[in-house]
Amino acid sequence: MNVKKIFRKKHINIAKYAIVALVFIIWVGFFDNHNFKEQFKYQMKINDLEEEKEYYLKKIREDSTRLSELNTNDENLEKYAREKYYMKKKGEEIFLVKEKNED
Known part of the structure; x- marks a missing residue:
């Protein structure tokens, strides 16, 4: 396998997890029943x-x-x-x- 392809796949996987984590933090922080304002x-x-x-x-x-x-x-x-x-x-x-x- 090509090293560039492996690096790209790992980079895309990390980006997916980062986006999901960011969306989760935003959701819990601002839209959930226990958001920052309520806390x-x-x-x-x-x-x-x-x-x-x-x-x-x-x-x-x-x-x-x-x-x-x-x-x-x-x-x-x-x-x-x-x-x-x-x-x-x-x-x-x-x-x-x-x-x-x-x-």
Whole structure:
């Protein structure tokens, strides 16, 4: 066989595989259900959910600390009830003072 023919056949085979691989990459990258754009949106959603998770874990820790303080100390419980729910003892008066917001 001629060396040029063998080289041409190998070159054509390599070109076929390269074209098929390129078409496959383009198809998966842009037209598939899991394309690059969708993957980017999924990653952004994951990041947002992780930030939200951290926020809620922080709130849980703060509320757990506050709850343990309220359960162990009656003075803290009374102060919390007065400030949050405007509770009062018999014969007391409550005055609410609202501050102006300077916008």
